[in-house]
Amino acid sequence: MRSTVAQPAPRGVAALGLLVALGGGLYGAAFWLTVDEGPSAEAIAEAAKPILDGHRAGDLILVVPHFATRVYEHVGHLGPLAVKAPLREDLDGHQRIWVFGIFGDGEPLVDALTARGLELAERFTTPAGTTVALLNNPGANTIRYDFLARLRDAKVFHEKNGTRTACSEWTSGRGGAGRWQCPYDKDWFYVAPEYHLMGDHSRLCLWAHPPGEGRLIVEYPRVPLAGRLYGRAGHTLNGSLNARAPIDLDVAFDGGPPQRFVFELEDYFEPFYVRTATAGTATVSFAISTVDAGVNHFCFTADIRTAEELAP
Amino acid sequence: MKNVKTIHIVWLIALAYVAVLWSTASSVGFTRDEGYYFKAAQEYSGWWGVLFSSRFFDAFTATEIAKHFSYNTEHPPLVKLCQGITYHVFSEWLGVTSPSTGFRVTGFLFGGFSLVATYLLAKELVDERTGVLAALFMAVMPRYFFDAHLACFDVPITAMWTFSIYMFVRALRAPRGQVWRRAIQCGVVFGLALATKLNALFLPFVFILLWLIEPPDPLAPRLVRAPLGGTDVRLPRVPIVLWTCAIIGPLVFIATWPHLWHDTFGRINAYLLFHMHHEHYPALYLGDLLIKPPFPWHFPVVMTFYTVPAPIVLLGALGLLRALVAFVRRRNLADGLLLVGVALPVFLIAMPDTPIFGGVKHWYNALPALSILAARALWGSLDAFDFGSRPAIAYTIAALTVVPGALAIQHSHPNGIGFYNELAGGYVGAARIGMQRGFWGGLAYPLYPTLNERTVGPTRVFFNRTNYDSYKMYRREDVFERRFHYANEPRGAQVAVDFAQPEHAEQQGAIWSWVGTRPVAGVYQDNVTLIQLYVKGQSNAPPP
Numbered sequence: 001m002r003s004t005v006a007q008p009a010p011r012g013v014a015a016l017g018l019l020v021a022l023g024g025g026l027y028g029a030a031f032w033l034t035v036d037e038g039p040s041a042e043a044i045a046e047a048a049k050p051i052l053d054g055h056r057a058g059d060l061i062l063v064v065p066h067f068a069t070r071v072y073e074h075v076g077h078l079g080p081l082a083v084k085a086p087l088r089e090d091l092d093g094h095q096r097i098w099v100f101g102i103f104g105d106g107e108p109l110v111d112a113l114t115a116r117g118l119e120l121a122e123r124f125t126t127p128a129g130t131t132v133a134l135l136n137n138p139g140a141n142t143i144r145y146d147f148l149a150r151l152r153d154a155k156v157f158h159e160k161n162g163t164r165t166a167c168s169e170w171t172s173g174r175g176g177a178g179r180w181q182c183p184y185d186k187d188w189f190y191v192a193p194e195y196h197l198m199g200d201h202s203r204l205c206l207w208a209h210p211p212g213e214g215r216l217i218v219e220y221p222r223v224p225l226a227g228r229l230y231g232r233a234g235h236t237l238n239g240s241l242n243a244r245a246p247i248d249l250d251v252a253f254d255g256g257p258p259q260r261f262v263f264e265l266e267d268y269f270e271p272f273y274v275r276t277a278t279a280g281t282a283t284v285s286f287a288i289s290t291v292d293a294g295v296n297h298f299c300f301t302a303d304i305r306t307a308e309e310l311a312p
Numbered sequence: 313m314k315n316v317k318t319i320h321i322v323w324l325i326a327l328a329y330v331a332v333l334w335s336t337a338s339s340v341g342f343t344r345d346e347g348y349y350f351k352a353a354q355e356y357s358g359w360w361g362v363l364f365s366s367r368f369f370d371a372f373t374a375t376e377i378a379k380h381f382s383y384n385t386e387h388p389p390l391v392k393l394c395q396g397i398t399y400h401v402f403s404e405w406l407g408v409t410s411p412s413t414g415f416r417v418t419g420f421l422f423g424g425f426s427l428v429a430t431y432l433l434a435k436e437l438v439d440e441r442t443g444v445l446a447a448l449f450m451a452v453m454p455r456y457f458f459d460a461h462l463a464c465f466d467v468p469i470t471a472m473w474t475f476s477i478y479m480f481v482r483a484l485r486a487p488r489g490q491v492w493r494r495a496i497q498c499g500v501v502f503g504l505a506l507a508t509k510l511n512a513l514f515l516p517f518v519f520i521l522l523w524l525i526e527p528p529d530p531l532a533p534r535l536v537r538a539p540l541g542g543t544d545v546r547l548p549r550v551p552i553v554l555w556t557c558a559i560i561g562p563l564v565f566i567a568t569w570p571h572l573w574h575d576t577f578g579r580i581n582a583y584l585l586f587h588m589h590h591e592h593y594p595a596l597y598l599g600d601l602l603i604k605p606p607f608p609w610h611f612p613v614v615m616t617f618y619t620v621p622a623p624i625v626l627l628g629a630l631g632l633l634r635a636l637v638a639f640v641r642r643r644n645l646a647d648g649l650l651l652v653g654v655a656l657p658v659f660l661i662a663m664p665d666t667p668i669f670g671g672v673k674h675w676y677n678a679l680p681a682l683s684i685l686a687a688r689a690l691w692g693s694l695d696a697f698d699f700g701s702r703p704a705i706a707y708t709i710a711a712l713t714v715v716p717g718a719l720a721i722q723h724s725h726p727n728g729i730g731f732y733n734e735l736a737g738g739y740v741g742a743a744r745i746g747m748q749r750g751f752w753g754g755l756a757y758p759l760y761p762t763l764n765e766r767t768v769g770p771t772r773v774f775f776n777r778t779n780y781d782s783y784k785m786y787r788r789e790d791v792f793e794r795r796f797h798y799a800n801e802p803r804g805a806q807v808a809v810d811f812a813q814p815e816h817a818e819q820q821g822a823i824w825s826w827v828g829t830r831p832v833a834g835v836y837q838d839n840v841t842l843i844q845l846y847v848k849g850q851s852n853a854p855p856p
Contacts, residue, residue: 009634009689009692009693009695009696010696011696011697013630013634013692013693013696014692014693014694014695014696014697015693016630016693017627017630017689017690017692017693017696018693018694018697018709020623020626020627020630020689021623021627021690021693021709021710021712021713022709022712024621024622024623024626024627024713024716025623025709025712025713025715025716026712027622027716027734028621028622028623028715028716028717028719028720028733028734029712029715029716029719031716031734031738032716032719032720032722032723032734032738033719035723035738035838036740036838037838037839038740038838038839039839044839052854052855065743065744067740067743067744067749067812067840067841068743068836068839068840068841069834069841069844070834070836070839070841072829072830072831072844073830073831073832073833073834073844073855074830074855075830076828076829076830076831076851077828077829077830077851077852077853077854079829102839103740103839174803174822174825174826175824175825175826175827177825194821194825195820195821195822195824195825195829196818196821197814197817197818197820197821200814202817202820202821202824204824236818236821237601237814237817237818238818241601241603242603
């Protein structure tokens with residue numbers, strides 16, 4: 001029993017075959033002959049100039065689409081953000097927001113931001129295929145106190161079974177930044193500003209790995225209050241994929257009852273906030289704990305800001 | 313077309329393929345595994361020096377074998393032995409290639425041979441024109457083209473897998489006078505396939521299935537009169553080729569691997585166990601970073617759909633459906649073989665407990681059957697509308713199905729490892745839907761020659777996914793100056809390479825913390841970021 005050889009097709013199937021061959025061939029050829037490679041390196045350099053010239057401290061630079069980060073070669077030192085969901089960012093923490101876009105992604109983002117109440121300050125003339133715009137944020141908050149920047153002022157403890165072990169050694173951490181080192185598990189048991197991949201972007205945040213037992217407490221004295229404590233926190237991508245338990249973050253003022261925030265494994269840079277008094281000072285503590293510390297890489301940022309309304 | 317002409321055409325295509333691979337190889341960076349295989353091939357090749365010397369008998373001692381074959385025992389030796397030979401011939405003796413290209417020539421040759429093997433199988437199962445078109449389809453697959461440059465095993469096993477099946481079918485169908493000769497040939501080829509890569513261990517499943525589909529003798533047990541009276545039950549006769557594969561195959565496998573000449577069974581066991589507990593290769597897939605099983609069953613299906621040029625994958629899908637219908641209607645070897653030829657490699661990866669293999673290369677051995685199905689579907693469609701009487705139109709349409717792949721290769725080289733087809737929207741479209749952009753550390757190569765101008769004095773470089781053995785080969789070939797040293801982590805490095813691979817992206821945070829946040833250069837494909845380079849002192853400051 002020898003097998004069949006060529007298969008003459010029924011007319012209907014044959015027509016489909018020809019359609020696939022012609023359609024696929026023509027479409028494929030046309031696609032690769034006209035594929036949009038985006039702007040040239042020179043065009044991107046040129047388009048980045050308005051940002052380089054006009055950037056001020058505290059400005060936010062949003063880069064879209066998230067996978068096209070060549071512009072970082074020009075503005076990477078200014079902390080740009082190329083994320084999948086730019087509207088989920090802390091827009092209210094910035095007075096001015098830059099948009100840099102290619103592949104036609106810039107304009108829709110500008111439109112979305114203006115729909116959120118931001119005002120288009122300037123749309124720059126840049127090479128074809130690029131979009132650069134500056135928006136003012138009239139509803140922006142004023143940051144009064146940045147916990148990350150003031151880490152040196154904090155006291156760090158490991159609290160376990162009612163006792164506190166001070167993490168009081170101030171040592172040099174990544175990139176020369178300081179860190180509060182706990183006396184054991186020195187590889188990971190410390191608090192320090194570091195860049196970590198939080199979801200789809202590396203962020204500068206306070207590394208604060210929960211201990212195997214008890215709580216890691218980061219306590220800031222004499223924090224000026226201004227209405228809100230706002231922060232972002234969650235698992236690093238590595239922790240999100242490999243850890244086994246959520247993390248509890250307790251925020252307390254002057255030793256009062258804490259406000260608890262629970263960060264599930266899939267939460268990577270989720271916002272949290274607490275209402276505070278609008279004047280005076282307080283000791284603010286962040287307590288980090290979990291029932292399973294294995295690979296539970298946690299990082300957070302927080303600030304005190306004046307704000308009447310916060311983005312959801 | 314006369315047979316002699318088509319085979320000549322296919323050899324010409326294969327030759328041209330090898331020539332293109334050879335001429336474009338210098339722009340392809342060393343992938344992670346290549347570093348290991350360069351080292352292994354060089355070590356293995358030292359054994360030839362002992363074998364062909366006055367120390368001939370020493371070559372068989374456990375000590376001498378351990379000296380040359382103890383490294384990289386997780387993969388069989390054939391390709392590495394060949395790499396050692398091509399390295400010595402083309403780089404050391406003739407001096408016509410760099411050392412790395414010398415090792416890679418083996419891959420080019422297997423790449424060309426895979427086209428010929430595809431043609432031969434298609435010719436055996438369908439006809440010659442299908443074979444020619446299928447060989448062309450294989451030649452214009454951008455990811456396959458990329459991998460055919462490498463000193464790795466995936467393209468060689470595709471060639472040997474396909475050639476083994478071809479030899480088996482020929483042996484199964486052998487006329488009486490040639491049964492033994494073809495069976496022995498098949499046993500040897502199967503043994504060489506076993507010596508190429510692990511995938512060949514699954515060939516017996518294909519062989520047995522083919523026997524069951526097209527048995528030379530009836531399969532059903534029969535009652536026959538016994539020679540001395542009474543009745544015997546005659547069991548189905550197992551074809552000789554299955555016996556030769558079962559006996560000669562393993563013997564050839566062991567014979568080609570000196571490592572197995574001592575403690576044979578223990579070492580074969582260790583080889584198999586390694587792969588049963590293989591590490592997982594994470595992959596970004598439709599926005600999800602997959603790091604542990606179970607993998608989505610559709611992973612290899614979707615990846616094939618998005619990485620094989622559109623006309624080929626669509627015609628292949630049509631051909632697959634037609635083969636399925638035809639096989640259900642009437643069991644036959646050609647359809648059965650082509651179905652299983654596509655389905656088995658994909659199925660093995662799709663199984664939920666299979667260690668995660670992120671790259672499409674792990675089921676490349678499905679591509680020849682897919683190409684044959686695609687080519688058969690096209691010719692079948694053309695025949696149905698009687699284009700046979702207008703060959704110019706038929707050949708034009710056939711050529712049109714090859715063009716997108718050829719253009720895509722031209723567009724994607726040397727970044728073909730992260731290629732996505734026009735159905736995915738190319739590199740940009742794939743990045744939008746959250747697909748892996750690259751892996752194995754080779755994409756950073758264009759940046760390495762520029763290190764010489766970017767820094768002065770002794771410099772520690774965090775090469776990240778480019779491994780130490782690849783670094784050593786770059787150094788050996790003077791890609792960068794000798795003052796560059798390999799750093800295992802960003803801490804303390806003056807230069808760091810960041811790969812756009814989320815599974816290793818924790819390194820980006822360390823690079824940003826230690827070196828700076830502004831890349832000074834990068835590798836981009838259609839403006840999709842693949843690699844970025846950071847230099848201390850420059851990356852935390854504005855551009856000059």
